[in-house]
Amino acid sequence: MLVNCEVVGCKARVPQQLEEQRRCILHFTLELEQTCMQMRRDTAIGGTRRERYDEMRKYMAEYGQKLAQLATGGVGLTDETKARILSTFLTLMNCRENIERIAARQENERRIG
Ligand SMILES: [Zn+2]
Numbered sequence: 001m002l003v004n005c006e007v008v009g010c011k012a013r014v015p016q017q018l019e020e021q022r023r024c025i026l027h028f029t030l031e032l033e034q035t036c037m038q039m040r041r042d043t044a045i046g047g048t049r050r051e052r053y054d055e056m057r058k059y060m061a062e063y064g065q066k067l068a069q070l071a072t073g074g075v076g077l078t079d080e081t082k083a084r085i086l087s088t089f090l091t092l093m094n095c096r097e098n099i100e101r102i103a104a105r106q107e108n109e110r111r112i113g
Contacts, residue, residue: 017069029088036095043102053103
């Protein structure tokens with residue numbers, strides 16, 4: 001099945017691993033990075049519910065897996081795309097760390113308070 005990226009103005013082909021998301025690798029990684037930034041902003045404000053943390057953990061696990069599939073999928077990736085995938089991995093790892101730190105702090109405050 002041939003699928004084109006659904007982002008307006010983008011004519012890039014969607015790799016098989018991203019058919020469900022309907023995004024090319026570039027737009028998939030850009031959106032992932034944006035979502036990470038948004039999650040960090042949301043949690044930094046405070047008052048995040050436990051369920052929301054679980055949703056974020058699930059999201060990061062799923063998208064991390066997707067990224068790994070893309071990276072090792074055997075598709076001919078340009079060096080530029082490989083670098084983009086790696087930097088998105090780094091964003092994801094830092095995002096997870098950041099969010100876990102905030103989650104731990106919140107748990108402590110709940111216990112004290
Ligand atoms: Zn695209």
